[in-house]
Amino acid sequence: MRPINRDYEPLNEYTTPLSGRPDYTNVGVIKAVGRYGEKYSVGQIEYQRFFNEEYQYIITPYWDVIDGLDASVFQGIPGISMELRLERYYRVNMQPVFITERSPSRNREDLWELMESVGLDYYDRFEWLIRTELTCGNDNLIVERYREEPLELSYEEAKGQVDRLQRGDCIRIERQESLSKNPAVYTEKLLRLLGTGAEISFEAEGLRIDRENRDGIMMILRQQYYAAKLLERQRHQAGVERAAKRGAYRGRKRISVEPDLLRRTAELFHAKKISEKQAMERLGVASRSTFYRRLREVSGGKM
Numbered sequence: 001m002r003p004i005n006r007d008y009e010p011l012n013e014y015t016t017p018l019s020g021r022p023d024y025t026n027v028g029v030i031k032a033v034g035r036y037g038e039k040y041s042v043g044q045i046e047y048q049r050f051f052n053e054e055y056q057y058i059i060t061p062y063w064d065v066i067d068g069l070d071a072s073v074f075q076g077i078p079g080i081s082m083e084l085r086l087e088r089y090y091r092v093n094m095q096p097v098f099i100t101e102r103s104p105s106r107n108r109e110d111l112w113e114l115m116e117s118v119g120l121d122y123y124d125r126f127e128w129l130i131r132t133e134l135t136c137g138n139d140n141l142i143v144e145r146y147r148e149e150p151l152e153l154s155y156e157e158a159k160g161q162v163d164r165l166q167r168g169d170c171i172r173i174e175r176q177e178s179l180s181k182n183p184a185v186y187t188e189k190l191l192r193l194l195g196t197g198a199e200i201s202f203e204a205e206g207l208r209i210d211r212e213n214r215d216g217i218m219m220i221l222r223q224q225y226y227a228a229k230l231l232e233r234q235r236h237q238a239g240v241e242r243a244a245k246r247g248a249y250r251g252r253k254r255i256s257v258e259p260d261l262l263r264r265t266a267e268l269f270h271a272k273k274i275s276e277k278q279a280m281e282r283l284g285v286a287s288r289s290t291f292y293r294r295l296r297e298v299s300g301g302k303m
Contacts, residue, residue, distance in 0.1 A: 001063060001064050001215050003085070004085055004086070004087050005085045005086050005087070006086075008084060013092065013093075014090075014094050015090050016092060017056065017090050017092065018050060018054055018056050022049055022050050023049060025047065026046070026126055027045070027046045027047075027145075027148075028126070028130045028143040028146055029045075029144050029145070029166055029167075030077060030142075031141065031142050031144060032073055032074045032139075032140055032141055033140045033141075035072070038188075038191065039163065039196070040065055041166060041167060041195065042062055042066050042069070042141070043060055043061040043066075044062070045059050045098070045143065046058045047126045054093055056090055056092040056093070057091045057095075057126075059089040059090075059098070060089075061077065061089075062167060063085065063215075064197075064212075065197055065215070065218065066082075066215075067219075068194075068214060068215040069219075078138070079091075079097025095125065098141075099126060102135075102136040103129045105125075110271065117273055130143050130145050132272075133275035133277050134272055134275050134276070146166065147164070147166060150169050151164075151170075152169070153169070153171055153172070154172050154173075155171060155172065155173040155178055158193070158198075162192055162193065162196065165197075165198045166197055167196075168197075168198075169196070169199070170199045171199070171201070173201065173202050174204060175203065175204035176205060183224075184224075184225075184228045187221050187228065188228075190221060194209060194214055194217065262294060262297075265279050265282045276288070279291065
């Protein structure tokens with residue numbers, strides 16, 4: 001892994017850490033969502049509030065995961081100078097760009113509707129963000145709640161709760177073939193486990209994947225994973241073309257969506273009152289491309 005800068009001197013009061021013990025903290029994990037729905041934990045964001053009403057946000061990039069990704073998946077954390085490669089970034093007594101661009105401000109007319117939609121009866125931008133699954137229009141980043149206690153699990157215990165795994169967890173796998181004997185399936189499963197930030201231990205082989213070697217292994221796995229997905233799509237398209245020539249393929253049947261439901265769902269989604277996932281569930285569509293195509297229909301081709 002490339003070196004991390006631990007000797008950076010703060011430039012001003014907004015980047016100089018507060019001292020003392022906070023009376024309230026809230027922590028989330030920043031995740032980048034890949035093109036096939038896989039999630040990569042790229043950092044931690046912590047909110048600390050002190051008795052004198054001062055506060056700070058601390059953003060801790062997970063460089064071992066970030067270095068295994070490319071620009072097609074991760075373009076950086078908004079408002080953070082990633083080129084500095086700091087161990088931690090501080091935003092003191094100010095809302096970081098990452099929060100302001102994806103959460104409601106105090107002057108929104110529907111502010112309390114948005115708060116109530118996630119079960120909040122008080123104004124808290126960060127907690128609201130954690131409770132939603134919204135992405136900003138400029139990136140593919142989401143925030144999920146951080147779990148304080150680390151887990152040590154067998155693969156059998158972990159495979160049903162991959163989305164709950166995070167940095168600090170350790171997954172024990174009896175041997176590599178326990179994931180799968182199929183190379184493509186093995187690659188996908190291991191990539192998704194490593195993307196959580198958890199450490200992986202293959203007991204029989206004595207192999208451990210952790211912060212020191214994760215980036216290189218993830219880079220190779222991602223290349224293999226996307227190559228396999230591309231080949232799968234090319235084979236599917238070739239099969240469709242052969243079927244079309246025989247007259248046996250007439251395209252997929254268009255999913256019927258009631259117009260009023262589509263219009264109302266589009267309004268809620270654009271107002272950030274429901275997440276992309278919630279909107280897709282309302283409409284009964286499983287494909288993101290189909291979902292956004294329907295949104296363009298209801299908006300007259302404009303997004």
